[in-house]
Amino acid sequence: MEAQHTMFVCTTCASxxxxxKRIGESGGEKLFQQLQREHQNWELKGSFAIAPVKCMSACNRSCTISFAFPGKSTYLFGDLSSELSEQEVAGVFECASKYYAHTEGLLPWAQRSEPLKKGILAKIPAPVVTAVEEAEMSVTA
Structure with a gap:
């Protein structure tokens, strides 16, 4: 099975x-549902999954999402509203499209769309895999 790009959405944010015990629906659940609805209409829906995550450990910067793919930097964004405007949702998917298109997944600030210009929490470099490790992984797969 080929790896997919993934947009993770924290579903416990803004609880x-x-x-x-958690009371009612969290802001993260609302954000996930909104992004999931729009994901169905996105041209990359077959190549870029959207997945809920119970906690991304950024509670004081909720709501959070991240973009990830093996061999690319992982980005973590916070301070998102639990109810994005139509334009902000389009901006999230536009930024995800740029991440998808770049071989290393780089998202320079000037090239990010709103609302992801602000709220960057982390850019985690892709793990370095040696040729030996890569060969071992292909044998076990």
Whole structure:
């Protein structure tokens, strides 16, 4: 099976908690549902999955999403509204398209669309895989 690009969306972001239990629908769930609906109309829907994640450990910067693919840098964005405007949703998918198109997944600030120009939490470099490790992985696959 070929690896897919993935947009992860934290579904516990902007939760309301009472006595250790989450109350109602979180902001992250709302954001995931909104992005998931629009994902169905996106030209890259077959190549770029959208997946929920229970926690991305950026609670003080919610709501969060990330873009990931083996061999590319992973980006983590925060401070997103749980209810993006139509233009902001289009901006998220535009930025994801740029990530998809770049061989290393680079997203320079000036090339990012709104709302992902602000709120960058991390750019994690792709792991370096040696030729020996790559050969071992292909044998076990």
């Amino acid at each position: 309301v908690w009472e006595d250790g």
